[in-house]
Each structure stands twice: as structure tokens, then as C-alpha cells.
Amino acid sequence: MKTRLKGILCGLGVLLSPTVFAADVAIVVHGGAGTILKKNMSAEQEQHYAEKLEEATRAGYALLKQGEAGEKAVVAAIQILEESPLFNAGNGAVYTYDETHELDASIMHGKNLEAGAVSGVTTIKSPIEAALAVMQHSSHVLLAGKGAEAFAQSQGLQQVDNSYFNTQHRLKALQKAKARMQEQQREDGGQQGSEKMGTVGAVVLDKSGNIVAGTSTGGMTAKRYGRVGDAPIIGAGTYADNESCGVSATGHGEYFIRYNVAADICARVRYQGVSIQRAAETVINEELKQAGGTGGVIAMDKRGNITMPFNTAGMYRASINVEGKFSVGIYKNLMKDTHKQ
Numbered sequence: 341m342k343t344r345l346k347g348i349l350c351g352l353g354v355l356l357s358p359t360v361f362a363a364d365v366a367i368v369v370h371g372g373a374g375t376i377l378k379k380n381m382s383a384e385q386e387q388h389y390a391e392k393l394e395e396a397t398r399a400g401y402a403l404l405k406q407g408e409a410g411e412k413a414v415v416a417a418i419q420i421l422e423e424s425p426l427f428n429a430g431n432g433a434v435y436t437y438d439e440t441h442e443l444d445a446s447i448m449h450g451k452n453l454e455a456g457a458v459s460g461v462t463t464i465k466s467p468i469e470a471a472l473a474v475m476q477h478s479s480h481v482l483l484a485g486k487g488a489e490a491f492a493q494s495q496g497l498q499q500v501d502n503s504y505f506n507t508q509h510r511l512k513a514l515q516k517a518k519a520r521m522q523e524q525q526r527e528d529g530g531q532q533g534s535e536k537m538g539t540v541g542a543v544v545l546d547k548s549g550n551i552v553a554g555t556s557t558g559g560m561t562a563k564r565y566g567r568v569g570d571a572p573i574i575g576a577g578t579y580a581d582n583e584s585c586g587v588s589a590t591g592h593g594e595y596f597i598r599y600n601v602a603a604d605i606c607a608r609v610r611y612q613g614v615s616i617q618r619a620a621e622t623v624i625n626e627e628l629k630q631a632g633g634t635g636g637v638i639a640m641d642k643r644g645n646i647t648m649p650f651n652t653a654g655m656y657r658a659s660i661n662v663e664g665k666f667s668v669g670i671y672k673n674l675m676k677d678t679h680k681q
């Protein structure tokens with residue numbers, strides 16, 4: 341009897357193993373959406389972006405494969421992009437109207453909907469790390485400005501002078517935006533072209549089946565009056581729920597806040613039972629597009645299905661799916677879509 345039972349269990353194990361027992365992991369990252377046109381990019385620039393995206397994706401994936409928690413992979417991937425001047429996050433962040441940098445970031449864990457975020461921070465080297473500290477070591481969700489910085493300091497996080505985030509190309513973008521604002525007598529940046537690209541984000545599925553999402557940004561060029569975008573707003577720029585999906589957004593933040601974009605995508609998956617592709621596509625290329633909101637998202641469901649829709653000319657993005665398949669893209673079509681590990 342005992343042997344028979346063992347035999348049956350063994351058989352079941354073999355039958356179910358690829359789907360039930362395999363701890364599949366996956367990761368998707370983005371480096372911002374906007375008017376990214378091939379005619380404005382050299383082959384060398386394309387390569388730099390693709391390489392950084394690949395580095396961030398593979399770093400996060402390696403941690404996930406080792407069985408590390410999803411939040412660790414999200415932070416590791418985002419930190420690589422924060423440290424690169426190519427992206428509008430950390431070093432390379434856009435300038436405010438007053439020629440400073442005010443950074444926003446958030447992270448959310450899909451198991452129990454825990455979340456942490458910081459907004460308008462000026463001296464925290466890695467805003468995504470600060471968001472994680474808020475999630476793990478504070479009873480709050482969103483800390484702003486000086487208070488967030490004092491909290492980060494109390495957690496022993498690295499502080500830098502605001503000039504650490506300076507780059508020449510972002511300064512030029514600010515000068516252009518300001519000249520246009522003056523000419524058109526506008527109060528806001530009214531950003532164009534590359535002035536607003538480069539927010540970064542990551543969504544992962546870890547070995548425990550948890551979805552974690554994070555986003556980090558310098559916001560929008562020439563922003564004023566303590567403007568806060570969607571990136572640190574849970575539900576707008578970042579959302580994760582193991583029951584539905586994880587999302588990180590990039591684009592014109594005001595629209596993403598008003599349309600509650602990240603949470604809306606997950607709500608459609610959960611309540612309408614539609615696929616992640618369908619939900620994200622509807623929100624980005626129908627609802628948001630009709631409203632005039634530009635941008636895109638990366639999203640992943642609990643099975644590790646990935647989608648990366650955008651309604652702009654391009655979006656920097658890369659992923660490794662549950663089968664280990666790597667892909668990277670800038671414009672509409674993916675540049676590389678391989679099984680290379």
C-alpha cells in the first residue's frame with residue numbers, strides 16, 4: 341500500500357513539476373518613454389542604452405535566480421540605471437526650474453500590498469533605496485522633502501550634494517525649456533523631445549511568487565513649486581498585487597496620476613479577468629491616448645507574462661521572461677529578442 345502511494349505521488353510530481361514546482365522568475369525594466377526617434381540617435385548611443393538596460397536586467401535576474409527577494413532585485417536593477425547619466429533618475433536626473441534636482445521614487449510589494457515612497461528629495465544618492473527603507477522600516481508610505489531626507493539619514497543611507505546629479509545634457513535641456521517658456525509665456529515646462537525622457541523602473545516575479553514593482557525619476561524638466569509626478573504615487577506610477585499584476589510607469593505624470601494608471605491596469609486584470617497585455621494596452625493606447633497623456637508602462641502578471649506598451653515614439657525597455665528569454669528595445673520593434681543567457 342505504502343509503495344503504491346509513493347508511486348502515485350512520484351508520478352504526480354513528474355506530471356506537475358514544470359508548472360507547479362518550478363520556481364520561475366522574470367524581470368522587466370524600463371528607462372523612460374518619449375519622443376525617442378531613430379534619426380536623432382547614433383548607433384553608438386543606441387548601443388549604450390541597450391547595454392545599460394541589459395546590465396540592469398541581468399543583475400536583477402541573477403538575484404532572482406539565486407532566490408533573493410523581489411525587492412532586492414528591483415532595487416539592484418534600478419540602482420544601475422540611477423547611477424547611469426543616460427537616464428532621468430539619480431545622476432542624470434532632469435533639472436527643476438531653479439536648476440536643482442528633486443527626485444521621486446517608490447516601491448511596492450505584491451504579497452501584502454506594502455509600499456514605500458519618497459518625493460522631492462535632493463540629497464539622497466539612491467531614491468529607490470530610500471523608498472525601500474520607507475517600506476521596510478517606517479509605518480508610513482510616502483515621505484516628502486526634508487523629512488524624507490532626515491529619515492534616510494537615520495537609516496544610514498548615503499547622502500550626496502545635489503550637484504552629484506548634475507549633467508551637461510540635462511542642463512542644456514533646461515535652458516532650452518526655459519527659453520521656450522519665456523517665449524510662449526508659459527508657467528510649466530511644456531517639455532519637448534528628449535527633455536523628459538529617462539524615468540526608470542522595474543517589475544519582477546521572485547521565486548516565492550511575489551510581484552514587486554519600483555520606479556525612480558527626476559521628474560520633468562523645469563518643474564516648479566515642488567511639483568510631484570506619478571512615480572512616487574502608489575497606484576499612479578507604481579503598483580503591485582500578487583493577485584493581479586505589477587506595473588511601473590513612465591510619461592506625463594499628471595495624466596498618470598489622474599488616470600490612476602498602474603492600479604487601473606491591475607484592477608482590469610483582477611476584476612475583468614483580461615490578460616495583462618489587453619489591460620495595459622487599453623489603458624495606455626486607448627484611455628490615456630484619447631486624453632492626451634503620453635507615456636508607457638512595463639507590467640507583469642503572477643505567471644510572469646510581460647507586456648511593455650507605450651503611446652510615444654519609443655520606450656527604453658528590456659526583459660527576461662520565465663523561460664529565460666532576453667529582449668531589449670528602444671523604438672516600436674524590439675532590437676534583440678533572444679534566448680541568450
Ligand code: ASP
Nearest residue numbers: 536539559569590591593
Ligand atoms: N513620469 C515622470 C513624471 O511625471 C516623468 C517620466 O516618466 O518621463 O515625473
